[in-house]
Structure formats: structure tokens, C-alpha cells
Amino acid sequence: MNYEYLIFNAIVISGPAFFGSLKCCYIWNHLKQMLIAIVIPAIPFLLWDMFVTGTHWHFNPQYVSGIKIITLPIEEILFFITVPFACLFTWEMIIRRVKEKQIALHGFRLLLYLALPAGIYFFSIGKQYTGLTLSFIFIANLVDQFLKTDLLFDKRFYFYLLLIVIFTLIFNGYLTWRPVVTYGVGYQLDFRIITIPVEDFFYGISLLWMNTSLYKFLIRKNGVVNVNK
Numbered sequence: 001m002n003y004e005y006l007i008f009n010a011i012v013i014s015g016p017a018f019f020g021s022l023k024c025c026y027i028w029n030h031l032k033q034m035l036i037a038i039v040i041p042a043i044p045f046l047l048w049d050m051f052v053t054g055t056h057w058h059f060n061p062q063y064v065s066g067i068k069i070i071t072l073p074i075e076e077i078l079f080f081i082t083v084p085f086a087c088l089f090t091w092e093m094i095i096r097r098v099k100e101k102q103i104a105l106h107g108f109r110l111l112l113y114l115a116l117p118a119g120i121y122f123f124s125i126g127k128q129y130t131g132l133t134l135s136f137i138f139i140a141n142l143v144d145q146f147l148k149t150d151l152l153f154d155k156r157f158y159f160y161l162l163l164i165v166i167f168t169l170i171f172n173g174y175l176t177w178r179p180v181v182t183y184g185v186g187y188q189l190d191f192r193i194i195t196i197p198v199e200d201f202f203y204g205i206s207l208l209w210m211n212t213s214l215y216k217f218l219i220r221k222n223g224v225v226n227v228n229k
Helices: 004-019 028-052 074-097 108-110 115-124 130-148 155-177 196-222
Strands: 058-061 181-183
Touching: 004 074, 004 155, 028 058, 028 074, 028 130, 028 196, 074 196, 108 130, 115 130, 130 196, 155 181, 155 196
Parallel strands: none
Antiparallel strands: 058 181
């Protein structure tokens, strides 16, 4: 069905949009911060996506509408809005209900900086998707430190990451099983969890880590408080 990927995006965003309108979960007072936190990290991801579509991955014409912006199906661009929105909603629900608890993982932050040289190495041997995902993990770690959001030291963040992995297994699993997206395996390790390239997990985590760091920074900077409608 040509609108299947479009329907997928609608399903992803419909739950958070509905529940976020209820008094118990109201989030629309945070919409400005959410949109900024979504759009800024999406820019480098979309530029890379445009550059490698047709080589690193392909979109099955059976499941997309055919509407494109430059090289990307409109559905792929919406993916970088609907998925981060759903995950930021999830983060907001977690932090409203679970008290912050700091954990000492400064050594882990330093270890994550090794993702950059590892990414450069894989990029140099032709595994560009592997190299890119590792480089984005490095950037996400840097953003978290630079903005002083320190999600890496927040115990709630690891529960959030667990949910992201589960969501990836469900939603990305669907996209790769169908398949809406097919991959050029020469650009990756070709190690899969069910039907999902392992790089997809790191790709998604790095994007959503950046989204969430920027969102936390903007909420703190603007002094936005939770309100009930």
C-alpha cells in the first residue's frame, strides 16, 4: 500500500498527541521547546539521509506515496518528527513520575569519546553507516556535556533508553521486516537483531539523546513548568 509509511508515522504520533492532550499528561505547553529540540538535531541526520539514499538504503516504492523533497520521501522526513515527538513525550512522562537519581558514570562518558576514532576507522574501510552511527554517539555525548544536561548521569535516562530499544524493536522492526526500507549491506557490519541492522539502534539512540538533551536545556532555560489543562 503506497501510503503505508505515511500511516506508520500517523500511528507513531497519534498516541502521544492524544494522551498529551489529557489533563494527566498535558504537554502542549512544552510544544515550542519540543519542536526546537526536534528540528535542530534532525538537520544533520536529514542531510546525511539525503546524501546516502539510493546507496546505503532504499525506500520500497510499494509503501511510500511518491512525494519527495529532494531525494527523500515525505514519509522519511516525517519520521524525524513523529518518532522524536513520541520519545520526548515518553521522557516527559518519566521525569514527572520518577524522582531524579544521579549515578557516577564519568568514566563511561570518557569511554564514549572513543566512539569518534572508532567511527573514523570504520568510515575509512567503507563501513560508512557504522562509522556514522559511532560518530553521532560521540556528538550526542558531547552535546549532553556541553549543554550541562548530564543525562548520562541520570538513572531515569537508562530506563528511557530501554524503552527506546523496545520501541526500535517494534517500529523499526516493522519497517525492516515489511520491508519499507532495504539496506546496502556493504556500508554496514551486516549484523542484525531480528531484521534490524545493529547500526539502527545506535543511530536512533544518538538522535534521541540529542533531542532530549536539547529539550531539557530549553525547558531549564525558559523556566517552563508542567501545567494541567
